[in-house]
Amino acid sequence: MPVRRGFPRARLAESTARLLGNKLALVGLVISAVVVGLILLAPILAPYRPDAIDYRALLQAPSAAHPLGADDLGRDVLTRTLYGGRLSLAVSLTSVLLAVAVGVPLGLLAGYVGGATDEILMRLVDSLMALPSLVLALTITAVLGPGLVNAMFAIAVVGLPAITRLVRGQVLTIKHNDYVLAARSVGVRPAVLVMRHIMPNVLGPVLVQAALGIGFAIITESSVSFLGLGAQPPTATWGSMVQVGFQYLETAPWIALAPAAMIFVAVLGFNLLGEGLRGSLDPTSRSAT
Amino acid sequence: MSQASRADRPTVAVHGLAKHYLRREGWIGGRVARIRAVEDVSFSVGHGETLGLVGESGCGKSTVGKTILRLLEPNSGRIEMLGTDITHLRESALRPLRRHMQMIFQDPYSSLSPRLTARRIVAEPLTTHGLASGRAKWERVEALMQRVGLRADQIDDLPHQFSGGQRQRIAIARALAAEPRLIVADEPVSALDVSLQAQVINLLTDLQDEYGLAYLFIAHDLSVVQHISHRVAVMYFGRIVELAATSEVFAHPLHPYTQALLEAVPVPDPARRGMRRIPLQGDPPSPLAPPSGCPFHTRCPHVMERCRTTPPIMAQDAPGHWSACHLHHPP
């Protein structure tokens, strides 16, 4: 009877222990968790409905009734910030997932096969990187038409080159390790080899890049929406809320400040988490001398 | 020299193997240099036999090992595995034969996939060649792990949880899984502590006696090679310079390089201190600037005029004892 020590749990426990030991990651994790938690609990926490208009509370400063004030249509800023976060986060997470889902296979292909395939793919990726990311995102959104879904695609495209290049670079290094040669000598088919031996060793850095990418995606989405090409009214994300609040910055600054602060906190949290993950996800680091 | 082989044919036979690398010199449109990593190498290994392949760094011994397994593509020559010419076989035709020719690598820290458990590493050859499945497969994996001296409760650990010696055992278990006929062992004990080397060497000899494996044992440590090999081939600068039964090579080395190599090994016996002759001078030549004639002539204490101009050929100077040296067989 084979002895199984519940190995996936043991390893997860090991990684988690290391993660929790890393102060930076811990702080990042807490902040991100709080942000995500708040957003998920929006229906419970929010005192109002997000589109509830109250003519008596136009541009009202923070008060007992509206803890973060009210906007130009009397809607509760706290509520809208919480609900807006849902969209911001959903868009960011989805675009990062998309970038990973496409970038990882492309990077694996380019790195392992090499040759002409690599050249062609890399030149395509390079051309994407030639434009500043915000400009590229705006251009794509403008071409596809304004809207949150299109913005999401645009952000995914903008984040794609970084993932692809990262994976390709990792593959180029890993490819020359003896264990890849060993797999070839066993007779493992290339596709299986890449999936079984190369990809798992690439995922660590990809995870880090993804965590950092969430922060980047939030900012990009906010910028795109701020410039009017992302979320279209009445859809509200943090970015579009800042856009609206921008006009009232002197008279009712809370309208812009609340979502802006959330952007800051969320990006901070995910960035810290990403930085912290960098150190703690590597199972090959040895603990004793 | 006679081979007590079970089959008439040797397990692996190599004829005139050559492997070159091209290196571009200069930045743009520079000359392309051809580095002859392996040149005109021929040998065979029979059932249950160990051929030791010795030489110093850069002599091409590792390249030979990888090339005969077609992990590198030969530039010329012929490789016959179990009677089949595999030199130019397409990968799809080669793949089923691969189970018969396995490799053990030098570095136990990079030869095991870091995110696969020992169980999956050892099972991979079985899975790849469809040799077992389900419960039978796991039982075979456990049996292999036990045979190489690993505990059953470690079977689901990751490589970094094992010590260097244990990782090498996992590598051996993996090599054995598909019941190969030939194992190319590329410096399998060089990276291990001295007290572990004995364990792994004993394991390898036991396995050979048990299964009749043919080993190509690549190493730079002459004492280990002497202990484990039936025959020895000495390489220098990409070529085999001497090939004979182990006792012959160590008792009556014919090639000056072999002699220098044996002289240079420090003996763990203080009573023999100071009895060595002057060590071999100079450095091995650079592959980018190969010497004319015999590649060893730049350092050879017996160099003659002919050595600078004509490359020596490999010839039998005594029964079963081959060398490539003008000293021993003038034309």
Next chain:
Amino acid sequence: MEGADLAPDPEVLEVRGLRTELRLHNRVVPVVNDLSFSLRASETLGIVGESGCGKSMTALSIMRLVPDPPGRIAGGSVRFCGTELLDLSDRQMRKLRGSSISMVFQEPMTSLNPVRTIGSQIVEAIVTHRDPGRRAAQEQATEMLRLVRIPDARARLDDYPHHLSGGMRQRVMIAMALCCEPRVLLADEPTTALDVTIQAQIMGVIAELRERLGTAIVLITHDLGVIAESCDRVLVMYGGHGVEEATASALFAAPLHPYTRGLLDSVPRLSAGAASASIGEPRRRLREIKGTVPALDELPPGCPYAPRCPLASAQCHAAMPPLIAKRPRHLAACWHSDRVAELSP
């Protein structure tokens, strides 16, 4: 050296009860544990042991180059020509390093700065401790390269490290280490990364320089052949402890510690007369030491070798034996030294 039999050479290095530890994951791991030995002028002491035995850390401790964190010299004494090194300030220690005590490391590839010429690096070593002026320093550098038998020394000064082979680079390292004629040279596996023919050359160079300069050498290695060829006395380390110390001849002829015995037995010996095994005949097996080298953070109480030792008794598992003289000038840390001879093949 004549007259050496009449009076022992003065001790240039005396280590007593050295303890160095590493702080890892909130644990404190002793990597050098109560180590004592001494070194006389012109003597070569070999320190032999396997990975993790603490031999490299010993050298780093003497040089006070232990990375801190996570390492720390926790106690003991290291006296160099009478001066207590562990009491010196950083600046005072820096004055000694490279001029009075030098070190050569295993990897000549990474010990030399790749973007500076060989000449400039040797000159820097000279100028840091002496003050001869540029031309004189260059002359000395050339002379050092000649001493280590680098052909065409003058021209080599302008080469960069990557122009030289591994053996050449190691000679340059030795030249740099010896350019100020130190009293003590610590050589940490100086030839392990080199081919055996190059190793023979390098050991020859070191022997010549020792003759000429009278330097005392601590040679750290795992290679018993190198020990036998080059060392006067030998210290065997295991699990951070010194377990045996003797002259080279006494150690190889009649070791008094089971680990030394095990090491000597498990190394295959080159012999000119051995007959080849025939194919199919079982071969002579090497004598193994069972088990593996312990991780320093998992040492059992008592003697660190006890788990693997064929002579281990209850006493061995309970208490660490002290390193004491069992015979004149032959120390061993074992409760059962008298029975080690039984283990011979």
